[in-house]
Amino acid sequence: MTATHPLDPVSAEEYRATRDILRTAGLLGDATRFAYAGLDEPHKGDVLAYQSGDPVARSVRAFLIDVTTGDLDDVVVSLDRGEVVSQRRLDPVRDGQAPILDQDFVTADEVVRADPRWGAAMARRGLTDLGKVRACPLTAGSYGLDGEAGRRLVRVLAFVQEHEKDLAWAHPVDGVVAYVDLVARRVLDVVDAQDLPVPGESGDYDDPAVAGPPRTTLRPIEITQPEGPSFTLDGTYLEWQNWSLRIGFDAREGLSLHQVCYDDGGRRRPVLYRASVAEMVVPYGDPTPARFFQNYFDTGEYLVGKFANSLELGCDCLGDITYLDATVADDHGEPRVIRNAICVHEEDFGVLWKHTDIFSGSAQTRRQRRLVISFFATVGNYDYGFYWYLYLDGSIELEVKLTGVIWTSSHPGGDYPYAPEVAPGLGGPAHQHLFSARLDMMVDGLSNAVDEVDVRGVPVGPDNPYGNALVRDVTRLRRESEAARLAAPDLGRVWRVVNPDSRNRLGQPVSFVLHPQPAPTLLADPSSTVYDRARFATRHLWVTAYDPAQRYPAGDIVNQHPGGAGLPEYVAADRDIDGADIVLWHTFGPTHFPRPEDWPVMPVERCGFRLVPVGFFDRNPTLDVPAPAGGHCHTGGHDHAGSDHAGSDHAGSDHGGSDHGGHDHGAGHEHGGSAHAGHDAR
Known part of the structure; x- marks a missing residue:
């Protein structure tokens, strides 16, 4: 397959071409293995300048290891020129080791x-x-x-x-x-x-x-889209309800979103240039001699994208589903296709807005809907679902769903502090799951800045005699050294990404606001090696100036790295980030003391964050969303007593009992170049 855009994922043919070029260059021997191979993404400026029909420059980056000597090379291959354009031999003491094969x-x-x-x-x-x-x-x-x-x-x-x-x-x-x-x-x-x-x-x-015997009391939930989905998909380019973006996939990061834009009255407005979960670390807290070393970087050490599941309709995905395959390279650099790795669908998400007016008698309700782009990966004992949501109101959300089997140990008895007992004699060591989302922001363009916004009550005084005043304290983060920040739930802290050169009709700079889910950062002692290797996880937020070489918060090579790589190195330059091309790095995730209810398989635990437009639009952008059809929604002042449950807030939402929400349909057929689950075939 010939790439039609610079950001298209690497195809099977391109992986084979990479092998051929490396073999011709004498870099592939019998003992050579590919620890990683993926798209070497071009500079943002080149991508933004690209026009349909322009030549598409393509490069692949690979980590090559000789399994008999341990020699490790970081190479870049130009597919257009048919040659190796860079090769660097890594020092395992200084640079670390290749990812796990x-x-x-x-x-x-x-x-x-x-x-x-x-x-x-x-x-x-x-x-x-x-x-x-x-x-x-x-x-x-x-x-x-x-x-x-x-x-x-x-x-x-x-x-x-x-x-x-x-x-x-x-x-x-x-x-x-x-x-x-x-x-x-x-x-x-x-x-x-x-x-x-x-x-x-x-x-x-x-x-x-x-x-125990299966329950017999769960009756079917069936929600259909008889006219098909509301989105279009051309290869990996997706359009849905004013949103447009490109879907990417990589063996290391898994799913990524590119060039996320919103069509605002015919004006195509960028929000995100690139979004991904660029690292995750799972540090365990049992200090015993056989377990003290347990901390895993599932992205940099194991390559979470390689372990993507082939999703199954009716199990992982329920509804009118469009699937995309993912292609990764195996140990020998040969392409391996993961069927149905990415799931794209819509789901109802309850009430979008509602009002019954006491003066005019108008009674209006509109329902929220979201587009879901997701994949699931199994890394050892844990299963992780990564769900990107786009909403009708211009909001963006990432939700990570954690399930699978907890890591286990023998429980020594008594009130052992490091591993709660989850079954007789069985312990579940305490641990954290700390994800780092890399958000290459582009709010209405490349000139962005970050404000930290806290809320507080004002003491009683001449301007506040009754003590009821509330204000916001806004602090501009001007340099990288000022922008390694912690969440503060007591202050309602959020981070506002503004474009000082773009104003709404009120004269305010347009913005998107990052709403974190505050939770502990890395709890390991600052003197520990895991602390130094996972320094990205010691802050909820980092802001850096864009650099195409700075892709990973723990550095390019993570396995056995001695520490200090990634974000600590990036911010040491202390670059200006006020009105610049910037990248946000957001740390989030749970601290887990396992429960008996988590055994023998763990119900989904959720974590994530939201990006919400604030002054990006001139008013509510969903006034044009039509009232629900089908006669279930009463409007115009009608009596609402005893209303139909079909119009309830949770109809068809994720709370209806399925991870992917939606509609039970039959076998898939080809749709827009991807596997698409069709309409009800019962």
């Missing part, structure tokens, strides 16, 4: 099975059949331990799986960990610090003996 999971398992110390540690726990022991290789971090400098490592914990259907996470083998050198293919050390019983209770939620 698919084959590393197999390698680690083979290595520990062959090690007598590992076998002896299992035997001491009565586990003589290593065929039932599931080795779980985990990223090693960077701790300065003897003999580890420059080595490509994983640390291996274990679980018991008694039979093929057994949930292994229910049976952790606690107190023992193997340190494995993936290049040398040997165990460096086995730490056998604590002998705790392996929990025996089944967690197999597929087993009726565990789950």
Whole structure:
């Protein structure tokens, strides 16, 4: 497939062409693996200047590792010129190691099975059949331990799986960990610090003996779109209800949104140039010798996009669904297509606005609707759903849904502070999920600035004799050094992205406001290595000047990096951000002390943020939304007593019981070049 736009995701043909160019350049040997490959995005200025029909320049960036020597190269290939345009050999001590390969999971398992110390540690726990022991290789971090400098490592914990259907996470083998050198293919050390019983209770939620008989009282919810969806999709270019954008996908970040604009009375107004979740770190809080190292950068170390699920109609997605496939590169640089990786659909979202006027007698209700663009990924035990929402009123929201199986440990008994007991003898170590959204802002153009806005009550005084006054304190963040900020829920703190060169009809600068969901930032001690490696997670907000090379908040290479990369380096330049081309980096996510209710599979936990227009429009932009059709909505002063439930606030919304909300339909057919689930085929 030939790219028709500079931001089109890399196609299967382009991945194959990349392999050919690298082979011709002598950079592909029998032991070479692709730890990452993806679009090397052009400079923003070049993309904004692009016109349909212009030549499309395309480059692919790849991390190449020789699995026999550990040599790591960061290369960029020009597909247009058919040549390697840059190559940099990385120093593993200074720069870190390549992301985890698919084959590393197999390698680690083979290595520990062959090690007598590992076998002896299992035997001491009565586990003589290593065929039932599931080795779980985990990223090693960077701790300065003897003999580890420059080595490509994983640390291996274990679980018991008694039979093929057994949930292994229910049976952790606690107190023992193997340190494995993936290049040398040997165990460096086995730490056998604590002998705790392996929990025996089944967690197999597929087993009726565990789950119980299925409920028979849930009646079907069916909501249809008999005329089809209200959006159009041309390749990856999407238009819906005044919104337009391009959908991107990458093995590292997963889903991304590009050139998000709003058509305001025929004027195409940019809001975001690019939006993605550029990193996520999961630091665990159990300090025991076998677990102190547990902190995982699921984006930079594991490449969350590689683990995208193929979504299924009626399970992951319910309704009139349009699917997009995603193409990533495997360990050998060959393309791997993930069918139905991205889900696009509309869903009802309750009341948009409503008023019954006591003077005119007018009684009007309009319903909110949102466009959903989403994907789900499974990284080890956890499953993450990333949902971008666009609303009729010009708002944008990101919601992350966390589910899957919690990480487990043996519980030592008593009131163990680091891992609540979730089942008999089974602990759920405390941890955080800290996401970093990279928001390349473009509110009505490239000249943007950020105001921090707090609210407070005014003390009684001559101008406030009754003490009821409320005011806002507005602080302009002028340089990068001033713009590493914490949320303040007691002050109602938000961050307003303004364009000082664009005014609304009231003379105010137009803006979009970032509303955070305040939660703790990284709780690890400032002297810890994870703190230094995940410094992005120590603030809720960072603001930087745009630089096309600054894509990732923890740096380009994350695995085993010693720390200090990414945002700490970016802001050290202390650039001017007042009326500049700026990027916001927003940290959000829950701190999780697991509950018994989270076991054996965790109900969805939600987190995220909103971007809300404030003065961007001259008035409510949804006055033209028509009243609901079908006779369910009474207007014009009619009696509302005993109104039809079909028009209730929650009809068809996400609260109706499905992650994707919507409508139960039959088999898909091709629609606009993507798999599209059709209308009711029962």
